[in-house]
Amino acid sequence: MTAVTQEAGAPFGAAPPPADAAGDAAIVTSGLTKRFRGGQIAVDTLDLAVPRGSVFGFLGPNGSGKTTTIRMLLGLVAPTTGEYSVLGLPPAHALPRVGALVEGPAFYPYLSGTANLMRFDAADPTAVRGTAGRRVADALERVGLSAAAGKRYRNYSLGMRQRLAIAAALTQPRELLILDEPTNGLDPQGTREVRTLVKEIAADGTTVFVSSHLLAEVEQMCTHAAIMRTGRLVAQGTIASLSSGLVTRVRVETPDVADAARVLGTLGLSDVRPSDGAVTAELGGHAPEAVNAALVGEGVAVRGLAVVRPSLEDVFVGLTGEGFDVDG
Ligand SMILES: Nc1ncnc2c1ncn2[C@@H]1O[C@H](COP(=O)(O)OP(=O)(O)OP(=O)(O)O)[C@@H](O)[C@H]1O
Ligand SMILES: [Mg+2]
Incomplete structure (x- = not known):
């Protein structure tokens, strides 16, 4: 299901x-x-x-x-x-x-x-x-x-x-x-x-x-x-x-956004999204500790690394294409 x-x-x-x-x-x-x-x-x-x-x-x-x-x-x-x-x-x-x-x-x-x-x-x-x-x-x-x-x-x-x-x-x-x-x-x-x-x-x-x-x-x-x-x-x-059908993402907080994005891309993570002070990407089958090790190995200063699991709100938005708001 x-x-x-x-x-x-x-x-x-x-x-x-x-x-x-x-x-x-x-x-x-x-x-x-x-x-x-x-x-x-x-x-x-x-x-x-x-x-x-x-x-x-x-x-x-x-x-x-x-x-x-x-x-x-x-x-x-x-x-x-x-x-x-x-x-x-x-x-x-x-x-x-x-x-x-x-x-x-x-x-x-x-x-x-x-x-x-x-x-x-x-x-x-x-x-x-x-x-x-x-x-x-x-x-x-x-x-x-x-x-x-x-x-x-x-x-x-x-x-x-x-x-x-x-x-x-x-x-x-x-x-x-x-x-x-x-x-x-x-x-x-x-x-x-x-x-x-x-x-x-x-x-x-x-x-x-x-x-x-x-x-x-x-x-x-x-x-x-x-x-x-x-x-x-x-x-x-x-x-x-x-x-269970939704993607889990990883979020890396770092001042080296561009480098981090490059490393995540090289590792094969998809939908890499750099923003201010952080990069997120789909974790796929990757182990978060391996992602962290690769980042640190490439000299990226990792301030924080979090696995962001889909919430019920993501489920709702994914199924209805709408935000969770008042119905008419
Ligand atoms: N007695 C009633 N007569 C006509 N329409 C009604 C009646 N009771 C509820 N409705 C309508 O039915 C819909 C569902 O209302 P309901 O109260 O079941 O929603 P709800 O999910 O409990 O909302 P809330 O989170 O605000 O409590 C609404 O559009 C509401 O305006
Ligand atoms: Mg009610």
Whole structure:
């Protein structure tokens, strides 16, 4: 599965998964489509396969259909056409085993974290009343809010609010957690905290399906990703497989740009690009240490040498020919 050989409109991994694949998949969609009144197609024949145990990044620019997809998965909005299963079941049957965060739930500002979660839990018809206190305390502990459990919500920081929203999804044992942009609006510290929390939850065996419009975030947090563009799936697979078809470049920082470019060319590296204070080239099959040795051997002063692997942004640009920007 390589990303670059894909033709537009024919994303790999897009063939509808066989029925028996649903057993290993946390989410399978086939031809899932949502056309809103007024004709706009928000999600266009989407075929997703989310493996159990993955941290699956659902990546796309603003307006690319992420929230609409998640709302369909959670039964909050009906698809126009298409099929889907969650945890191998029709969504309505799976929902008690799914925790979700979509557009932060409304919490009461004057109630504490604990009191808010108790109210939240009381509204859940599948929750066992007698265990609510313990389950709420456990969920708060899970997201690192035990110390702030008695504090009023209005005094929570943004990161604490987001943790509480995730805790609300964790008051019952969940096999699948669906989080719509859980780091939205957080500062770098809060973002790091939520990312760490997602990894911890996944390490406990919960599949996490997390949307984001931040490429770097998905690269850091996720094992798999699907990339959306105006409602259509552009690519999906493991993070490594998504970029496996793209070239890795080497970047040499040096004051001897011309000499370095000549040496790289002699070595057989292609697409050598000199710029101010640095030269980059396609690494191809060359070992970076051999490139470095050759440069130094030819008297080039190497200040830095870095292997630049393709990012998910490169994947997106390579597949769509466009920058990763807001969709119309
Ligand atoms: N209720 C609605 N009625 C009409 N159009 C809608 C509705 N909800 C969403 N849309 C449109 O569907 C498209 C996809 O929206 P959606 O919210 O799913 O995108 P998103 O990927 O979640 O974006 P963001 O990153 O900004 O959250 C957008 O063009 C949006 O304007
Ligand atoms: Mg959204």
